Structure formats: structure tokens, C-alpha cells
Amino acid sequence: MRILVAVCTYNEADNIHEVLTRIITAVPEADVLVVDDDSPDQTSELVEQFSRSCDGQHTVRCLVRHERGLGGAIRQAMKVAVEERYDLFCNLDADLSHDPADLPGLIDLIASAKVDIAVGSRYVPGGDIVGWPMHRKWMSRTINAVARRKLGLPVNDASGSFRCYRVSRLAELDLDAESSDGYSFLQEVLLRLHRSGATMAELPIRFTERIAGDSKLNFREAIRSGWTVFRLGASDSK
Numbered sequence: 001m002r003i004l005v006a007v008c009t010y011n012e013a014d015n016i017h018e019v020l021t022r023i024i025t026a027v028p029e030a031d032v033l034v035v036d037d038d039s040p041d042q043t044s045e046l047v048e049q050f051s052r053s054c055d056g057q058h059t060v061r062c063l064v065r066h067e068r069g070l071g072g073a074i075r076q077a078m079k080v081a082v083e084e085r086y087d088l089f090c091n092l093d094a095d096l097s098h099d100p101a102d103l104p105g106l107i108d109l110i111a112s113a114k115v116d117i118a119v120g121s122r123y124v125p126g127g128d129i130v131g132w133p134m135h136r137k138w139m140s141r142t143i144n145a146v147a148r149r150k151l152g153l154p155v156n157d158a159s160g161s162f163r164c165y166r167v168s169r170l171a172e173l174d175l176d177a178e179s180s181d182g183y184s185f186l187q188e189v190l191l192r193l194h195r196s197g198a199t200m201a202e203l204p205i206r207f208t209e210r211i212a213g214d215s216k217l218n219f220r221e222a223i224r225s226g227w228t229v230f231r232l233g234a235s236d237s238k
């Protein structure tokens with residue numbers, strides 16, 4: 001089973017070493033791909049350093065893009081997984097909000113629940129959010145409740161990026177088709193997969209607010225994301 005674990009980064013110099021260390025500890029058999037949008041804080045140089053320190057024992061590489069957007073970066077990583085014929089594609093945030101120790105649980109869920117996508121979920125029993133103020137929890141819950149109802153998604157947490165996908169399912173999508181480059185790509189890709197017949201299950205996760213660095217999700221991006229979800233709900237294309 002070939003597994004690619006992707007981490008998308010923008011200015012994660014304070015977190016990248018720790019998250020990569022924890023990923024290769026949790027899933028030593030996986031290859032790791034960092035998709036960095038040319039961070040001015042030199043995140044990509046730190047990935048190269050980390051890669052060299054692995055001394056050939058783990059494959060850790062960095063792909064640098066000269067544009068911005070979490071959705072576009074994840075889409076790029078998915079294309080690598082498809083082109084290089086991996087079996088499973090996992091994605092998580094770099095800021096340690098997602099605990100890499102949950103990766104084996106997500107990978108196992110694909111086999112045990114016989115599904116195509118395992119979704120790390122804050123909004124199922126056992127899931128949790130630590131360190132967010134009330135208004136942020138409310139905003140995220142609302143976006144997710146709307147997404148579930150409007151898009152008919154069979155999961156409670158469609159806005160998180162901690163997931164594992166069967167690459168054969170991603171290969172059925174047109175990843176070059178026009179799609180959101182922002183955070184709403186997370187809902188969009190689930191919708192496209194759901195409409196193409198892919199199945200999904202959720203694993204409860206504890207999401208912990210980052211300690212180092214800053215979130216890139218601002219009010220403007222949240223509104224843009226909400227609007228994209230609304231627009232997607234109104235369309236019925238694949």
C-alpha cells in the first residue's frame with residue numbers, strides 16, 4: 001500500500017519540523033509532500049533541510065508554488081498522488097491543529113469501514129475543538145450544518161482538511177476543472193466525490209488551536225467560502 005501524506009503550508013517555519021517529525025513517526029511507511037506557496041519565512045528551505053536529515057530513510061519533498069490558496073495547494077498535491085499512482089492520499093494542516101498520531105486511525109478506517117474517504121471530524125461524538133473562542137466555534141459549526149443540509153453531504157465536518165482518500169476515487173475527478181482555490185475546496189471536493197458515488201466515514205478527532213504562527217483564514221475568506229458552498233448547493237453538476 002503506497003501512501004502519500006500532504007501538508008500545505010504558508011509561513012509555517014515555526015511548526016514544520018515538529019509536524020514532519022510527528023508524521024514520519026506515525027506513518028513511517030508513507031511518503032511526505034509539502035506544498036508550499038513560496039512562504040517568505042523560508043518554510044520550504046526548512047523542509048529541504050529536514051529531507052536531507054532523513055538520510056534516505058524517509059521520502060520528504062517540497063513542491064513550491066508561486067501562487068496562493070489552500071484549495072489550489074491541496075488540489076496540486078492530489079494531482080501528484082494520482083500521477084504517481086499512490087493508493088492512499090492523506091492531508092493535514094501543518095500547524096499541529098491536527099495530530100499526526102491520528103493518521104493510522106484514518107488509514108485503518110478506509111479498510112475497516114470499507115469506504116473511499118475517511119474524514120477527521122470535530123463534530124461527531126468523541127470529536128472536540130480546543131482553544132477556539134465561542135464565535136469561531138459557532139462560525140465553523142454553522143458553515144458545516146449549512147454544508148450538510150445544502151450539499152447533502154453525509155459527513156458532519158466538511159470544512160476540515162484532515163482526511164484520507166482512496167486515490168482511485170480522486171483519479172475519477174477532473175482535478176484540472178475550475179474549482180475553488182480557497183478553503184471551500186474542502187467542501188467542493190467532498191461534494192464532487194459524493195456525487196460520483198464515493199463513500200465516506202468519520203473518525204472523531206481533537207482539533208487544537210495552533211500555538212505558533214498565524215491562521216490565514218480571515219473574515220473575507222470565510223465569507224468567500226460560505227458563498228462558494230451556497231453556489232455549489234445550487235448546482236447539480238459533478
Ligand SMILES: Nc1nc2c(ncn2[C@@H]2O[C@H](COP(=O)(O)OP(=O)(O)O[C@H]3O[C@H](CO)[C@@H](O)[C@H](O)[C@@H]3O)[C@@H](O)[C@H]2O)c(=O)[nH]1
Pocket residue numbers: 007008009010011012035036037068069070073092093094095097140159160161162183210214215216217
Ligand atoms: N500552500 C498553502 N497553504 C496554506 C494557505 N493558507 C493556509 N495554508 C495552510 O493550511 C493549513 C491551515 O491553515 P490555517 O489558516 O491555519 O487554518 P485554521 O485557521 O487553523 O483552520 C481552518 O482551516 C482549516 C483547513 O484545514 C480547517 O481544518 C479548520 O476547520 C479551519 O476552518 C496550514 O497548514 C496553513 O499553512 C495557502 O494559501 N497556501
